[in-house]
Amino acid sequence: MDKIEKELAKLSAKERVWVKEILEKILRKDVRGVEVKKLKARKDIFRIRKGSIRIIYRDNNGAISILAIERRNDNTYAKFG
DSSP states (O other), X not given: OOHHHHHHHHSOHHHHHHHHHXXXXXXXXXXXXXXXXXXXXXXXXXXXXXXXXXXXXXEETTEEEEEXXXXXXXXXXXXXX
C-alpha cells in the first residue's frame, strides 16, 4: 500500500468521495470550482483545500504527480517549502 492509499484509508467515506472527484479534476486539468493555490516559493507545487483536507500536487509541464493527501496540521506544508 503506497502513501496516498494509506492517507485515503484514514478519511471518511464522504471525504474519500470528495478526494476522488478532485483527483479526477486534477488529472483532467479542469480544476474549476475548487480552491487551488500555488505554494509559496514553488512554481510547480499546488494545493487544493476541501475543509480540513489538503491535496498537494506537482504540475511539471503537464505531468501531474500527487504528493500528499492529508488533514491540515502544523507540518502539512513544511516538507514542500
